[in-house]
Amino acid sequence: MKRIVIVGASLAGVTAADALRMQGHEGPITLLGEEPHAPYARPPLSKAVLAGREPPEAVMLPPLGDDVEVRVGARVAGLRLERRAVVLDGGEQVPFDGLVVATGARARSLARPGQRGEHLLRTLDDARALRDRLEGRPRVVVVGAGFLGMEVASTCRTLGLDVTVVDREPPLVRLLGDALARLVTAAAVDNGVRIEISRAGATLVGRDEIRGVELADGRVLDADLVVSAVGDLPNVEWLSGSGLAAAGGPLVVDRRCRVAPGVVAAGDVIAMRADDGTVGRTPHWASAVEQSHVAAAALLHGEAAAPLTPSPYFWTEQFGLEIKLCGRPPAAGSRPQVTDGSLAERRAVLQWIDDGRPVAAASVNHRMPVGKLKRLAAPAPAATAAIA
């Protein structure tokens, strides 16, 4: 394999370039990024950058070596799979022998055509624009009570702003399980956030300029600033002519992150098909890193590359809580064991047991090396061997 093109210049793309070099690829590597910026880290955007504690430049990743050609502001328009070329906006074709798809995802929007003023938070430019607006001390309504929405609300409260969060469901339950979600929600309320549950959804109000959010019961929450944090959409449209991804995505990969011969993918754009046939996304930092390593190995070595055994892991900081979670808490109703500290003190280590086996673990305001937390979340090695 001679020339490798990586489409997408965020963490997954950069890590893929690093991994290809580390695994011995000596041919040219070109990294194409749509945004005008060099590769950067997104996690601080909703936290330190939005709060103004860190300048936007602080998120830039250390630059790649000069043995990787990085082209920013290069938006891909299509893939000519049979010609082994990526087509850029403007028609330029970039040929490849191997392709890494790392185009990520974009924020979903709720605004109707013609409505102005909705803020999203995905990119560095989004964060800058939102931070500038927060300086005017607006009343804020955040639609979406997932990690991003709650982190934005938390940052707004640290700035002393009036904040309401709206969602169809109580915050974070699907992501953190009942007990931990309740703890975060209580901390949010203690910090002065209003939470509105509107089971049938919410709509943005305003003929031209958005001025509030209407709940299903007809009430309108007036707002000077509306932030939508209602999930993301994998960026697969440019692949539509290639047959690799169905419209609306995501791009489904096998356990070696392969899509087609000579094509692999990693990061927020993908969903991985597990051995049991289920397909799932884990759009988090650690997943992007491990997927990129597997994708690089599979591109160079094919079947000889080790398949990925995902170890879902992510973290969030909000309302004075620093939470790290390994594994997936089981469905509603299952109570975690508190192995250290206490939920009442908001400082604890939690472990979820399902069917007699540990399936997830979390630390809350409790410094614990991530490796140790992962061991709490995983079945004992003997059990793992029995499954494999």
Place this chain on the structure above:
Amino acid sequence: MRVSVDWQRCEGHGMCANAAPELFALDDEGELRLLQDVVPEELSRRAETAVRMCPVAALGVER
């Protein structure tokens, strides 16, 4: 090249130990150990890779 760790920031994610096992390791408790802070030339890419993938930006390199 020298590599440095901001120990206040490090949380033992261990991604650096995967990227550059010659430089970084996790001990039995899962805490990071810096094996050598002077980076031999042949390990410079691995060191820079480790810096890029650290989730808490706890690592740095200086030439």
